[in-house]
Amino acid sequence: MSPIQLRASHMLRSLLKKSRVLSCLLVMMGCHLEPTARADEASQEKSMKTEPMKIALIVGSVRPTGTADKIVNNLKRVLDARTDIQTELLFVRDYALPFYTDIIPPAERTEPIADPVLKKWSDAVQRADGYIIVSPEYNAGYPASLKNALDSLYKEWNYKPVAFVGYSGGPSGGTSSIAQLHQVAQALKLIPIAVDVKIPQSWKAFTSTGDLGIFPTVQQELNHVVDLLLVAHHAPQSR
Numbered sequence: 001m002s003p004i005q006l007r008a009s010h011m012l013r014s015l016l017k018k019s020r021v022l023s024c025l026l027v028m029m030g031c032h033l034e035p036t037a038r039a040d041e042a043s044q045e046k047s048m049k050t051e052p053m054k055i056a057l058i059v060g061s062v063r064p065t066g067t068a069d070k071i072v073n074n075l076k077r078v079l080d081a082r083t084d085i086q087t088e089l090l091f092v093r094d095y096a097l098p099f100y101t102d103i104i105p106p107a108e109r110t111e112p113i114a115d116p117v118l119k120k121w122s123d124a125v126q127r128a129d130g131y132i133i134v135s136p137e138y139n140a141g142y143p144a145s146l147k148n149a150l151d152s153l154y155k156e157w158n159y160k161p162v163a164f165v166g167y168s169g170g171p172s173g174g175t176s177s178i179a180q181l182h183q184v185a186q187a188l189k190l191i192p193i194a195v196d197v198k199i200p201q202s203w204k205a206f207t208s209t210g211d212l213g214i215f216p217t218v219q220q221e222l223n224h225v226v227d228l229l230l231v232a233h234h235a236p237q238s239r
């Protein structure tokens, strides 16, 4: 190895823990990785390959209409077919979260959460590596129940990737509610990915057995969304 290559190797070694791309570059430059760097890279690759990403599928609708359930059943069919992720279903309606009234904003929370319901919600959100949020459209927005569930926490969301699935009675598939969710996600320091899944005309979107008429499209789009969530999850992070 030439002195320049040796120097480059040393400088980049510390960065290797954070970047697989750099290790590829080093190899392309003809630099030999030192054993510790190789071990770091190998263990990083191993964990990327062996540990499925934990994705929480968060369902914002709390109405007992059955629409959200049918949507979720279709989404779960796609998600459960993958071995690179593990999906946990979180229905906001199961948490009966109180409207957020604490004086201290969640971003400034330093004490453990006292409210048992909020604590349960916090734990569920915390243990996920990323999220797919499913939301109906109400009056060109998303439900207040979902906003309250999002606002009740802060650090639990930070720096994790998120994607959105919208549905609506009209033809937009929840375009407005998804656009608003993108803005809110940024404020929560989530990492919203650029691809959304939209299901229009929810009142006639299902067959008699509950399958989405546009299942093949949703399947393709959702798999793309998951691929992007995985890329964001495995990307090196700087905070």
Ligand SMILES: Cc1cc2nc3c(=O)[nH]c(=O)nc-3n(C[C@H](O)[C@H](O)[C@H](O)COP(=O)(O)O)c2cc1C
Binding pocket: 061, 062, 063, 065, 066, 067, 068, 136, 137, 138, 139, 140, 141, 167, 168, 169, 170, 171, 172, 202, 203
């Ligand atoms: C209060 C309310 C407002 C709605 N506003 C819209 C709207 O602005 N645009 C739209 O396309 N559909 C709208 N819809 C239709 C819903 O998006 C649609 O029925 C959806 O399937 C409801 O989901 P849910 O049963 O999970 O609540 C509205 C429904 C409700 C209850």
